[in-house]
Amino acid sequence: MLNLSQSAYLSLRQHGEETYPHECCGVLLGRFDDIGSQSVLKTVSRIARCGNTRKDSPHNRYSIDPRDLIRIQREGRERGEEIVGFYHSHPDHPAQWSSTDLAEAHWFGCSYVITSVEKGKAVLTNSFELTGSDEADKKFVDEKSEVV
Numbered sequence: 001m002l003n004l005s006q007s008a009y010l011s012l013r014q015h016g017e018e019t020y021p022h023e024c025c026g027v028l029l030g031r032f033d034d035i036g037s038q039s040v041l042k043t044v045s046r047i048a049r050c051g052n053t054r055k056d057s058p059h060n061r062y063s064i065d066p067r068d069l070i071r072i073q074r075e076g077r078e079r080g081e082e083i084v085g086f087y088h089s090h091p092d093h094p095a096q097w098s099s100t101d102l103a104e105a106h107w108f109g110c111s112y113v114i115t116s117v118e119k120g121k122a123v124l125t126n127s128f129e130l131t132g133s134d135e136a137d138k139k140f141v142d143e144k145s146e147v148v
């Protein structure tokens with residue numbers, strides 16, 4: 001379960017419109033709350049935009065510079081925020097994860113938010129949680145998300 005602040009939601013969708021026809025990407029910052037029966041609620045208070053380091057195929061691939069990630073993680077900790085997920089856009093493609101998205105996802109328990117951007121306008125925003133215990137059995141499951 002993922003809760004997005006209104007500003008985080010609008011901001012990540014706007015990012016996808018700005019970088020169209022290329023993919024945008026960034027990090028979701030906030031907190032994890034245990035809500036019982038092995039469920040975790042992630043609340044996103046802020047997003048951190050990242051540059052897409054994929055110059056070879058930026059329309060359908062994204063990659064976050066590891067140095068950006070370390071900086072964002074450090075700045076988040078100073079504010080009491082954790083990395084709870086990642087977001088990217090799919091220009092003129094559905095808001096569904098691809099096999100490449102799964103292969104390149106490594107943060108178990110985190111949310112992967114995908115926004116479809118059609119002809120420059122953000123359409124659907126979906127969230128998927130990376131579950132499993134290791135690279136061999138990892139998978140994405142549909143995750144309920146709300147804008148709060």
Ligand SMILES: [Zn+2]
Nearest residue numbers: 088097098101
């Ligand atoms: Zn993707």
